[in-house]
Amino acid sequence: MAILIDKETTFIVQGITGREAVSLTRENLAYGSRIVGGVTPGRAGRDVYGVPVYDCVRDITAHTKVDGSVVCVPPKFTRDAVFEAIENGIKLIVVVTERIPRQEVAQMVELARLRGARIIGPNCLGIITPGEVKMGGVGGPAEDTRKAYMRGSVGIMSRSGGMTTEIANTLTAAGLGQSTAVSIGGDAIIGTSYAELMPLFEADPETQAIAIYSEPGGRMEAELSEWVNQNGSRLPIVAFMAGRFMDKMPGMRFGHAGTIVEGKADTTADKIERMTKSGISVAERIEEIPELIKQRLAEAR
Amino acid sequence: MPGMFIDVEVDASVAADAELVGKLVEVCPVSIFARSEGGGLEIVEENLDECTLCDLCIQAAPEGVRVIKLYEQG
Amino acid sequence: MRFYEYESKELFARHGLPLGKRGIATSRDEARARAREIGAPVVLKSQVLSGGRMKAGAVKFADTPDEAAALFDEIMPIVVNGQTARSVLVEEKSPISQEYYVAVTWDGRRKLPVLVFSDMGGIDIEQVAEKYPDHMSQTHVSTILPFTPRLAKEAIGATGVSGSALNRLTPIVSTLVEIFLAYDLTLAEINPLVRLENGRFAVLDGHIDMEAEAREKHTALLEDLGIEPEETRQARPPSEFEIAGARVDAADHRGVAGNVVEFDGDLGLVIGAGGGSLTLFDAVLKQGGRPANYCEIGGNPSVKKTCELTKLVLGKPGVEKIAVMMNVVSNTRVDIVARGVIKGCVESGRDPASTIAIFRIPGSWEEEGFKILERHRVEYCDRSVSMYEAAGRAVAKTRAQT
Numbered sequence: 001m002a003i004l005i006d007k008e009t010t011f012i013v014q015g016i017t018g019r020e021a022v023s024l025t026r027e028n029l030a031y032g033s034r035i036v037g038g039v040t041p042g043r044a045g046r047d048v049y050g051v052p053v054y055d056c057v058r059d060i061t062a063h064t065k066v067d068g069s070v071v072c073v074p075p076k077f078t079r080d081a082v083f084e085a086i087e088n089g090i091k092l093i094v095v096v097t098e099r100i101p102r103q104e105v106a107q108m109v110e111l112a113r114l115r116g117a118r119i120i121g122p123n124c125l126g127i128i129t130p131g132e133v134k135m136g137g138v139g140g141p142a143e144d145t146r147k148a149y150m151r152g153s154v155g156i157m158s159r160s161g162g163m164t165t166e167i168a169n170t171l172t173a174a175g176l177g178q179s180t181a182v183s184i185g186g187d188a189i190i191g192t193s194y195a196e197l198m199p200l201f202e203a204d205p206e207t208q209a210i211a212i213y214s215e216p217g218g219r220m221e222a223e224l225s226e227w228v229n230q231n232g233s234r235l236p237i238v239a240f241m242a243g244r245f246m247d248k249m250p251g252m253r254f255g256h257a258g259t260i261v262e263g264k265a266d267t268t269a270d271k272i273e274r275m276t277k278s279g280i281s282v283a284e285r286i287e288e289i290p291e292l293i294k295q296r297l298a299e300a301r
Numbered sequence: 302m303p304g305m306f307i308d309v310e311v312d313a314s315v316a317a318d319a320e321l322v323g324k325l326v327e328v329c330p331v332s333i334f335a336r337s338e339g340g341g342l343e344i345v346e347e348n349l350d351e352c353t354l355c356d357l358c359i360q361a362a363p364e365g366v367r368v369i370k371l372y373e374q375g
Numbered sequence: 376m377r378f379y380e381y382e383s384k385e386l387f388a389r390h391g392l393p394l395g396k397r398g399i400a401t402s403r404d405e406a407r408a409r410a411r412e413i414g415a416p417v418v419l420k421s422q423v424l425s426g427g428r429m430k431a432g433a434v435k436f437a438d439t440p441d442e443a444a445a446l447f448d449e450i451m452p453i454v455v456n457g458q459t460a461r462s463v464l465v466e467e468k469s470p471i472s473q474e475y476y477v478a479v480t481w482d483g484r485r486k487l488p489v490l491v492f493s494d495m496g497g498i499d500i501e502q503v504a505e506k507y508p509d510h511m512s513q514t515h516v517s518t519i520l521p522f523t524p525r526l527a528k529e530a531i532g533a534t535g536v537s538g539s540a541l542n543r544l545t546p547i548v549s550t551l552v553e554i555f556l557a558y559d560l561t562l563a564e565i566n567p568l569v570r571l572e573n574g575r576f577a578v579l580d581g582h583i584d585m586e587a588e589a590r591e592k593h594t595a596l597l598e599d600l601g602i603e604p605e606e607t608r609q610a611r612p613p614s615e616f617e618i619a620g621a622r623v624d625a626a627d628h629r630g631v632a633g634n635v636v637e638f639d640g641d642l643g644l645v646i647g648a649g650g651g652s653l654t655l656f657d658a659v660l661k662q663g664g665r666p667a668n669y670c671e672i673g674g675n676p677s678v679k680k681t682c683e684l685t686k687l688v689l690g691k692p693g694v695e696k697i698a699v700m701m702n703v704v705s706n707t708r709v710d711i712v713a714r715g716v717i718k719g720c721v722e723s724g725r726d727p728a729s730t731i732a733i734f735r736i737p738g739s740w741e742e743e744g745f746k747i748l749e750r751h752r753v754e755y756c757d758r759s760v761s762m763y764e765a766a767g768r769a770v771a772k773t774r775a776q777t
Contacts, residue, residue: 019330019629019675020674020675020706022330022355023353023355023675023706024706075588098674099588100588101559101586101588101589101592102481102559102561102586102588103488103518103556103559103586103589105486106481106486106487106488106518107518107519109486110486110487110517110518110519111519114519125705125706137705137706138705139705140704140705140706140738140739140740141739141740144703144705144738144739144740144741147758148703148738148758158650159650160648160649160650160651160653160702161648161649161650161705161706162647162648162649162650162651162673162701162702162703162704162705162707163650163651163654163702165702165703165704165705165738166651166654166702166703166762169703169737169758170761173758173759186649186650188481188483188561189481189483189486193484213650215650215653218483219483219484220483220484223484240654242650242653242654242657243653243654243656243657244657245653245656245657245660246653249610250610251609251610251611252609252610252611252636253609253634254634254636254652254653254656254669254671255634255649255650255652255653255671256649256650257588258483259649259653285658285761285763286654286761286762286763287761287763305714305717305718305721306678306714306718306747331677350678350679350714350718351677351678351679351711353708353711354710354740354743370743370746372746372747372750372751373746
């Protein structure tokens, strides 16, 4: 078990002939992912590392079961690509692209909600279920991914794509494997937040603990704290909080589009306080995460 | 002139083959190859160091293209 | 990206929102002229990219044109939250009978725009929410269904407003929502929106923030308003160094080498990515380091882009060493970044071996990257060294040199 994706998951890559999408395709295939097609308008008939390229999503969904799509097209075309995926029945969409205006993201999320689809991202590196499959650039080349990720019982959720792998790598080095790691995206509005993923991890018998990367800005950590307070999660949660220096620099944007301190609720101090109150352990350094998880697991026994 | 890190060598036979030249220009993700005014092959020197070692040029012309990592040279 | 009040009002006026007579003054003579044209009494308001003007004394009232001229000199030099005034807005002053608050912003949890309305304008909306919740409404707006005025009507009605006020306010509030949606705004606020004693409604103060990512979609409007492409409109004005940083990022679309922010330390940072930079910057500060800058590389920047960023950082006076650090990278390539920073050192006339205090970027293509670093005798570390520890080593090296 794991969440969102497993080795049976089939997906396509939209924008497959672009610089980043080409590497992503190669790396995902090498990790064992089932990429059943790619889309770049006007490039039908080509192939990328053996993956056939089509003009439209419909040309693939018409004859193949497609569970997901990785959207890797320039910001101007992202909304259209996501709409195309949703309207052709795809239920899991990973949006890699960054710098998409918020309103367009909201439109994607709203349509996804209407059609029963889930969006991960934008501005994310995707999802990985170690040892089985990955969907997106998370972990990089297959051999690097194998170095950083190991199958096990810790679920990861991270607002930073890079830090998803940094945390996984630290856990792996300490002998703690991962069930599924999700790079949820760094924008102010994202398809799926921590609190929205929690029920999935909660329902996954393989997952025994959660590691989170968080940062200033937004209400996502507050939402998670509330979720934990209301639902009394069985899973110990350990969070790392980056960007503490930003508390003293209101109005400045650092890190990700969603990372800005505009009010007290945006500060790391406020978030740490809320999370701590709801029983989430907060680490000062990444390397403290494995120890905290081990402690929490031991206490739970 | 080579880059600081990467050089590319192309055999004359490849450079003279219009079809292969077209392929090289198309596959390189960082535009190291260009068609010269005379229709031959031109190496865009300022892009050499951008080479991503993707091997697509070598796949396009397996016998006639070599990508040299200057940092591995003695 | 924040608009000045006069720019916000210009946009409101284009969409037919009711505004008082007004004009911009950049000198005391202009202030006098504006007051004469409008007809005293007038209000003079400093044009700064910050709230808290009233408290700072940057909003004043004048009964005569001469008084307006004198007040211009008083207001103009006032710095509000680090922002200097661009000009002074001179506007007609009329007696008010009722103040309202209306704003449209984003609700990140619901992932929708939210229309906030209150019949208690002029005071802090968070106070209203806390003390008088019945006087505030929050109404979510769809981004895919067409917006129609009934939502505005419901938002206003929910605070108990009825009668002619409801009917007069509905089109104003609707227009604000339409403006918010049409220009990819992150905030469209009128506070206060007032009913004057003469029965007319008017926008007294307004605040607009446009999403930076959407600027390209609205170049015509920005040009009309005179907002230059290089104006970042951040919480503080950009320094020369930061403007140069933005130029480096804009010059090449491959990857990101952006968000260069200047600090006054001596350790140059070539760090990434989004989350990694935050983590590393904290780690440098925590261990007593003094960063010369903040930046974010990521998205697999080209060699050229990393090279230019390195040159920029090394060009800053007092920067002898740089630390090149990232989290374990996935799509950014270790070898490409290694090439970029080494090339940047060489092109700056520096020896990469002594200039790069530490190179800690493990991950994608690391073997290739480490070969390059070894060749140029740059000290590097792999993933067994934590980000915190790497930052500590860089800090120790800069300390040793001073």
